[in-house]
Every structure is written in C-alpha cells, then in structure tokens.
C-alpha cells in the first residue's frame with residue numbers, strides 16, 4: 154500500500170517537496186484538515202493537477218491564494234481527495250458480503266454499519282439496497298462518513314447521472330441481486346434519483362479518520378479505497394478506530410488493493426474471505 | 440439530567456458514571472426524542488431536566504438541529520447543554536457552540552473532565 158517516490162531528486166524536486174510540506178502545514182493550521190500523513194506520491198500528482206486548475210506556477214503561489222482567499226480551499230479539497238466511486242464496485246465483494254457476512258448479521262436484533270470514506274454515496278446506497286434485499290434495512294443504522302463535505306452533500310441527495318446507471322445495474326446484478334436496480338430509482342432529465350426510503354436509516358456525517366475519534370459501536374465497518382491514500386502510520390490510526398468501533402466478532406471490509414498484512418492491528422483480525430478483503434475481529438481483541 | 444445518545448455502549452458508560460453519583464438519567468436516542476422528553480419534563484423551576492448531554496451524530500434528528508430547536512424555545516434558552524462530539528478540531532467544536540451548546544467534550548469521554556463540566560454547568 155505504500156506510495157513512495159524513490160526517484161533521484163533534482164533541486165526543483167527538492168523545492169517542490171519543501172513547498173508541499175509547507176502547503177500541507179498551512180492547510181492544517183488554517184483549515185484543520187490533516188493531510189500530513191497521506192501517501193506522498195499520489196498527493197503530489199493531485200497537487201500538480203491543482204496547480205494547473207488554479208493557474209499557479211508553484212505550490213507557494215497556490216499557498217498564498219489558499220491562505221488569503223477562503224473560497225479556494227473547498228475547491229482544492231476536491232483535488233486533495235479522490236472522489237472516484239461506483240455502486241456495487243467490485244461486485245464480488247458484495248456477493249461475499251451476502252453469502253458470508255449477512256447470515257451472521259441476521260442474528261443481531263439491531264445493526265449498525267459504518268461506511269468510512271463514503272465519498273458521493275455510491276457505496277452507501279449499495280449497502281442500503283443490499284440490506285433491503287436481505288430484509289435487514291429496517292433494523293440497520295448506517296453511518297456514512299467522509300471529510301469532503303461537497304461529496305457528503307451529494308451523497309445525501311442520492312442523485313446520479315443516468316449515464317452511470319447501466320454500469321451500476323450490471324454490478325448490482327453480479328453482486329447476487331434478485332431484483333432489478335430500477336426498483337430503487339426514478340430516472341428523468343438525465344438524472345437518476347434513488348428512493349428516499351433507502352436513506353431513512355443513514356446518518357451522513359463529516360468525520361476524519363486522521364483526526365477524529367470513534368462515535369459508536371458497530372457490527373460492520375466498510376472502508377474501501379481510502380487507506381491507499383494514507384501512509385502506514387495513518388492507516389494504523391484508522392484501523393485502530395475500526396477495531397475500537399467494532400463489537401466482538403465484528404466485520405471489517407477493505408478495498409481490493411488494501412490489506413491488513415503490515416498493520417499494527419493485523420493480529421486483531423482474522424481473514425474471513427481473503428480475496429475480498431473481508432475480516433472478522435478476533436475474540437480476544439479488546 | 441437528559442442524555443441524548445443512541446449508542447448503547449456510550450449510554451452505558453455515561454449512566455455508570457452518573458447514576459452512582461446520584462443523578463437521575465433519562466435517555467433519548469435522537470433529537471426528536473430529546474425534544475419530546477423535554478416537553479414532558481415540564482417547565483421553569485419545576486422541570487426535572489436540569490442539564491442535557493447531547494451527542495451529535497444521531498439518526499432522525501442530529502445534535503446540531505436538536506440544539507437549535509431547543510434554543511428556539513424561550514423556556515429552554517437557559518437550559519445547560521454539553522455537546523459530546525467525536526470531532527477533534529476547533530472549528531467543529533465552535534459549530535457546537537454556534538448551534539447552542541454551552542460547552543463541549545470530545546469523545547472518547549474523559550470521565551473526570553465530564554464530571555468537571557457537569558459541576559460547572561449544573562444549575563445550583
């Protein structure tokens with residue numbers, strides 16, 4: 154999961170490194186968003202794209218604007234975070250959930266699920282739909298958290314471009330669905346709006362895995378394609394939060410490129426469905 | 440005192456600190472239940488809720504909205520509210536104050552700090 158750049162450094166690279174560190178510190182001091190422990194290489198790429206977008210020659214110029222024009226940061230946040238998502242992304246993950254995790258979740262009288270780094274909501278609606286299909290949605294509360302409040306607002310709206318629905322439908326089907334995805338949305342004027350009743354039990358909330366703490370006890374944490382942007386220390390922090398939030402024998406799902414292998418918390422979890430990155434908290438874990 | 444919190448583990452932690460110290464604790468699981476509990480509790484000097492501990496992340500009605508609703512009502516303007524927040528940053532905590540909290544405490548709760556806050560804000 155490391156994302157480090159080992160290429161030889163020219164003086165220009167060196168200046169960029171310094172500016173990067175200063176910019177990240179400036180963001181932390183002024184806006185209290187903590188990117189200090191993010192994986193360097195992908196952060197760099199994204200900031201290079203931001204330079205172009207904001208028409209700045211250097212990160213120092215960008216920093217100047219960031220500090221003196223408060224409109225810049227919310228826009229820059231869309232560069233600092235990656236908002237790529239889809240419904241039933243990696244259908245086999247959701248299939249494994251249906252087959253392996255859902256039968257065990259059924260034994261709880263009420264359920265809480267935490268979707269950490271939910272972006273614009275695709276993963277959350279996938280869970281809501283899957284739980285509805287499995288007859289569990291009415292007794293489940295889903296916490297959907299992210300640091301990008303623009304993305305959260307879009308998640309809460311539950312409206313997606315119609316062009317994306319065919320792909321979502323295909324994923325949904327491959328996740329073991331018995332219904333058609335069209336049972337859950339109405340499409341018109343180029344947009345598909347997902348059924349309000351799906352989000353009756355969803356709490357959307359601004360919460361950072363880098364700075365904030367556990368807020369509830371949950372049976373399942375799904376945190377996919379978020380840890381890849383963190384360095385080892387920050388991954389450990391987030392995994393520690395998940396371990397604390399999970400009940401005894403609770404479940405953890407990660408993204409297809411993420412693992413627990415090198416984590417300080419590896420021992421707290423056992424493989425449940427290894428290929429799908431589904432884990433179960435060990436009994437002895439605190 | 441009214442504890443507005445939907446997480447069983449947190450409710451348990453709070454009641455096991457508060458009840459042995461003589462507090463009568465009523466639980467509401469979200470903002471709507473909190474408003475209903477306050478409504479029932481009566482008004483003015485005879486009211487039996489003298490302090491509210493308010494979680495932020497709750498279903499139905501979150502803590503921010505609940506605090507704003509409470510502050511809209513004349514008879515609850517002075518009711519002390521302590522917000523319980525999982526957010527660590529200063530501006531998040533300022534958001535609690537802006538919504539009507541008298542003070543806040545970050546989760547995971549430090550018991551001594553919570554007790555100090557209650558001693559400060561509990562009406563004499």
Ligand SMILES: C[S@@+](CC[C@H](N)C(=O)[O-])C[C@H]1O[C@@H](n2cnc3c(N)ncnc32)[C@H](O)[C@@H]1O
Nearest residue numbers: 234237238270272299300301361362363377378
């Ligand atoms: C690529 S998206 C993943 C979306 C979805 N989980 C999926 O797998 O399709 C990564 C998300 O992580 C969020 N994120 C980045 N840093 C975070 C942090 N410190 N705490 C919570 N979320 C964070 C970003 O804002 C972004 O929405």
